[in-house]
Each structure stands twice: as C-alpha cells, then as structure tokens.
Amino acid sequence: MDDVVIGVSGLVKNYPNNPAVCNVSFKVRRGEIFALLGPNGAGKTTIIKILEFVERPTSGFAYVLDSEQLYALTKDYTGIKEKIGALPQGFKGFDLLTVYENIDYFAQMYRKYGNVDRIIDEMGLRDKRNALFKHLSGGQKQRVGIAIALINDPEVVFLDEPTTGLDPKARRDVWDMIKGLKARGKTVLLTTHYMDEAHQLADRICVLNRGSIVTHGTPEDLINKYGGGNTLVVRGCSTGAIERLREALPGSLVSGNDVTVRLAYGDGMAAMAKAISVLGGDGHLCQELYVKKPTLEDVFLNLTGERLDDA
Numbered sequence: 555m556d557d558v559v560i561g562v563s564g565l566v567k568n569y570p571n572n573p574a575v576c577n578v579s580f581k582v583r584r585g586e587i588f589a590l591l592g593p594n595g596a597g598k599t600t601i602i603k604i605l606e607f608v609e610r611p612t613s614g615f616a617y618v619l620d621s622e623q624l625y626a627l628t629k630d631y632t633g634i635k636e637k638i639g640a641l642p643q644g645f646k647g648f649d650l651l652t653v654y655e656n657i658d659y660f661a662q663m664y665r666k667y668g669n670v671d672r673i674i675d676e677m678g679l680r681d682k683r684n685a686l687f688k689h690l691s692g693g694q695k696q697r698v699g700i701a702i703a704l705i706n707d708p709e710v711v712f713l714d715e716p717t718t719g720l721d722p723k724a725r726r727d728v729w730d731m732i733k734g735l736k737a738r739g740k741t742v743l744l745t746t747h748y749m750d751e752a753h754q755l756a757d758r759i760c761v762l763n764r765g766s767i768v769t770h771g772t773p774e775d776l777i778n779k780y781g782g783g784n785t786l787v788v789r790g791c792s793t794g795a796i797e798r799l800r801e802a803l804p805g806s807l808v809s810g811n812d813v814t815v816r817l818a819y820g821d822g823m824a825a826m827a828k829a830i831s832v833l834g835g836d837g838h839l840c841q842e843l844y845v846k847k848p849t850l851e852d853v854f855l856n857l858t859g860e861r862l863d864d865a
C-alpha cells in the first residue's frame with residue numbers, strides 16, 4: 555500500500571479482566587480520512603490512545619509516520635508527537651479563558667506552532683475570539699478543540715468522537731471542517747459510533763465490535779457486500795392495501811401498517827410498479843412508498859446480529 559502513515563498490526567490491549575483490543579490490524583494512507591466505527595466499548599478510544607502514545611499496547615505493533623519507530627520504552631517519540639494533533643473524546647477547554655487564550659495555551663507547548671488568529675479564522679471563530687470558553691455553544695467548543703489539534707500544523711490528526719453530543723447543524727459544521735482537513739492534505743483518523751458520520755466522511759472504514767475488527771473497506775464496498783440489498787418500503791397502509799401487497803409481492807413482511815420487501819438486485823423499478831398498480835386499483839391507499847438503500851447500520855446488523863445503537 556502506497557505511503558502508509560499509520561500502521562497497526564496484531565494490536566492487543568488488555569486491561570485487568572478486560573480485553574479492550576483483540577488482534578487488530580489496519581493501515582491508513584497519507585491524505586485519507588479513516589474511520590474506526592463501532593458501538594460504545596468497541597475499543598476505538600483505546601486504539602487511538604495507543605497511537606497518540608497515551609496508552610501502551612499489551613502486545614502487537616503500531617506506528618505513526620515512522621515505521622521504524624515501534625513501541626519500545628527506550629524510544630523518544632518527541633519528533634513524532636510534534637507531527638500529530640489530537641482532539642480527545644469529550645474535549646473540554648478552560649472555562650475561564652477566552653477562545654484565543656485556550657488555543658494559545660496549547661500552542662505554547664510546541665517548539666513550533668501556527669498563528670493563533672489565523673487558525674481562529676480558519677475554524678470560523680473570529681466573532682468568538684474574546685469570548686470565554688464557557689459561553690460557547692457545543693459546536694463552537696468542538697471547533698476550539700479542533701483548532702488546538704491543528705495548532706502545530708500536524709500531518710496526522712486524531713479526532714475521537716468529534717461530534718458526540720452536538721446538534722445536527724453543529725455536526726454538519728464539524729463535518730465540513732473535517733473535509734477541509736483532507737482538502738489540506740492532512741491524514742485524519744477519527745472514531746465514531748454514528749454510521750452516517752462514517753459514511754459521509756470516511757474514505758475507508760474499519761468496523762469494530764467488542765475489541766475486534768468486524769470488517770473494513772470503503773463505505774460503498776461494505777454496503778454492497780454486506781448491506782443485504784435494497785428494500786421496498788410501503789408505509790401507512792390500510793388493511794386492504796396490506797392484503798393486496800402481500801398477495802402481489804412474495805416475501806413481503808408486515809410490521810404494524812408498514813409493508814417491506816427485500817428486493818433482488820435490479821428489482822426496484824419492477825416491484826415499485828407492481829405496488830403502485832396494486833394500490834392504485836380501487837382506493838387501497840398508503841401514505842408513502844419508496845426504495846430504501848442499505849446503510850452501514852445494516853452492514854453492522856448483518857455481520858454482528860446487533861444494532862449499532864444497541865450493541
């Protein structure tokens with residue numbers, strides 16, 4: 555694989571009575587957005603902490619930027635630490651410092667760092683430059699965290715659950731910011747338990763559950779391979795409509811007033827036309843009719859038997 559900047563091989567991390575990461579291997583290429591997707595407790599943060607030199611693995615091997623720089627107590631990682639940036643899970647700034655002061659505080663920890671006002675502008679925080687951290691919205695606080703992760707102009711950026719707890723608008727703003735990092739040539743490793751976030755942002759995804767890799771690949775590949783195909787959904791049907799649909803569409807499933815049919819590849823138009831002709835006949839109406847494409851949620855469900863939300 556060309557220009558690998560993060561490599562993880564046979565990684566294991568055992569906490570007392572708790573195997574957090576079990577034999578995980580993956581590689582991240584320069585300039586890509588790579589997502590670790592999995593439910594709570596899947597081991598995402600532990601992997602990221604190992605890559606950030608915060609935790610040490612029990613066994614296995616991991617490197618960032620320098621494949622010669624393996625984990626060993628004798629190594630000095632300072633050179634690499636200066637080339638990585640990190641947004642930790644649940645980032646909290648100093649409440650009683652301003653946006654500028656918060657970013658500047660962390661900037662001073664590096665031998666070389668960027669212009670604080672420029673990064674404030676890049677993160678769309680100019681209006682809030684002199685506002686206290688505690689007076690910011692959730693999305694603005696997260697942007698301060700991302701600004702801090704970028705202040706040393708890192709080559710690799712780790713973002714641990716960058717949008718957890720944000721409202722939909724703030725999430726989309728953070729997504730745009732993350733896409734902007736890729737446009738600037740940064741390599742981004744992010745963790746998330748939101749499948750739409752992984753789908754929107756990631757070039758490649760590693761799906762984790764209970765410390766192990768379930769599968770990995772591009773979002774489209776995973777959905778095509780494991781999503782289980784399209785589903786025709788007819789919602790809000792009358793009793794008569796349900797009966798008609800069941801007769802006309804073999805394999806249909808009924809749940810309340812909704813009817814769903816798993817479609818074979820390429821069957822979408824034919825099944826829709828059949829449903830419309832059956833329903834249009836004599837007033838057997840429904841509220842909605844559409845073909846639903848599978849999502850990463852379906853991939854997770856089909857591979858683990860669990861829902862990403864519940865696992």
Ligand SMILES: Nc1ncnc2c1ncn2[C@@H]1O[C@H](COP(=O)(O)OP(=O)(O)OP(=O)(O)O)[C@@H](O)[C@H]1O
Nearest residue numbers: 569570572574592593594595596597598599600601
């Ligand atoms: N310091 C620790 N000591 C003991 N167990 C830990 C520690 N840190 C994490 N764990 C356990 O390791 C497992 C993996 O945790 P981790 O935080 O890596 O998961 P995660 O996928 O990031 O989940 P979340 O999205 O909830 O943060 C969990 O069972 C967790 O309880």
